[in-house]
Amino acid sequence: MAQHIAIVSYFSKGAYDTNTTDENLILSTILHELGISHQIVAWSDSTVDWSSFSSLLIKSTWDYFDYYEEFKLWLATIRELGIPVLNSLDTLEWNSSKRYLLQIESKGFPVISGHILEKGTVISASAIFKKISSEILVVKPLVSGGAKNTLKIVKKDWGNYANQVQALVDEEAYLVQPFVNEVQEVGEYSLIFFNGEFSHAVLKTPANEDFRVQHYFGGTIKSVEPSLKMLDSCQKLMDNFGKDTLYARVDGVDCAGEFFLMELELIEPYLFLDISIEALANYKRAIATCLA
Numbered sequence: 046m047a048q049h050i051a052i053v054s055y056f057s058k059g060a061y062d063t064n065t066t067d068e069n070l071i072l073s074t075i076l077h078e079l080g081i082s083h084q085i086v087a088w089s090d091s092t093v094d095w096s097s098f099s100s101l102l103i104k105s106t107w108d109y110f111d112y113y114e115e116f117k118l119w120l121a122t123i124r125e126l127g128i129p130v131l132n133s134l135d136t137l138e139w140n141s142s143k144r145y146l147l148q149i150e151s152k153g154f155p156v157i158s159g160h161i162l163e164k165g166t167v168i169s170a171s172a173i174f175k176k177i178s179s180e181i182l183v184v185k186p187l188v189s190g191g192a193k194n195t196l197k198i199v200k201k202d203w204g205n206y207a208n209q210v211q212a213l214v215d216e217e218a219y220l221v222q223p224f225v226n227e228v229q230e231v232g233e234y235s236l237i238f239f240n241g242e243f244s245h246a247v248l249k250t251p252a253n254e255d256f257r258v259q260h261y262f263g264g265t266i267k268s269v270e271p272s273l274k275m276l277d278s279c280q281k282l283m284d285n286f287g288k289d290t291l292y293a294r295v296d297g298v299d300c301a302g303e304f305f306l307m308e309l310e311l312i313e314p315y316l317f318l319d320i321s322i323e324a325l326a327n328y329k330r331a332i333a334t335c336l337a
Contacts, residue, residue, distance in 0.1 A: 048100070069085050089115065101128055103130065231299065234304075241289075249266055
């Protein structure tokens with residue numbers, strides 16, 4: 046069967062791709078230059094004949110957490126068809142829930158992990174504060190992205206939010222994390238890896254009086270060179286949890302010289318491909334190697 050690749054994206058409603066470069070089109074250009082037949086399709090498009098593709102490149106399935114049960118059914122369908130997927134289906138399933146953060150932490154890595162509030166449980170403020178010693182908390186869905194339904198709550202004001210948080214937890218599981226001052230004061234580092242090798246890095250800084258670093262919330266992005274210590278920390282994370290991935294983004298903060306993981310993005314990370322010529326060349330080389 047001749048190669049015919051699906052670039053797997055989503056039906057954009059503008060919620061998660063404002064102020065972004067269309068990396069689907071960049072990937073399409075790369076595949077065209079490599080002489081590989083391809084098509085950009087949405088994972089949720091019921092008219093797509095997935096069996097017509099030789100492999101799938103997961104690129105921008107940016108609404109999967111809005112339709113998580115449907116997304117899991119789609120993954121099961123692709124698994125049944127036996128179509129090769131980059132990144133792999135096992136990787137996508139493992140990385141789709143932030144439970145993985147606690148698994149990484151349990152292996153001894155520095156992680157901003159947090160405390161899980163399981164769906165339907167009665168929230169105990171005392172239990173939360175016993176596990177998280179922070180004056181400010183961040184509450185987010187366990188399956189989420191793009192800062193969706195993310196709350197920043199000062200500990201002394203918890204009572205004002207208790208009913209709201211309980212209502213959210215009645216619907217789905219949530220993660221409570223300590224607020225990290227370094228995110229607001231310095232920003233969040235993102236180190237991008239292709240085929241397990243470091244490619245490039247950026248520093249994402251939130252807008253004034255905000256804590257969300259995403260560019261569609263007004264955050265700024267700049268290219269940076271990570272320290273050797275930070276790069277070594279991220280490489281160890283990749284060697285242990287990001288093996289056999291075409292792409293990966295390691296997000297974290299520098300706390301007193303030590304890198305703390307905030308997210309290991311292995312599903313559909315924005316790759317900041319327009320940040321440098323080297324980034325694009327590294328991506329193209331990695332894709333050619335994987336599809337050879």
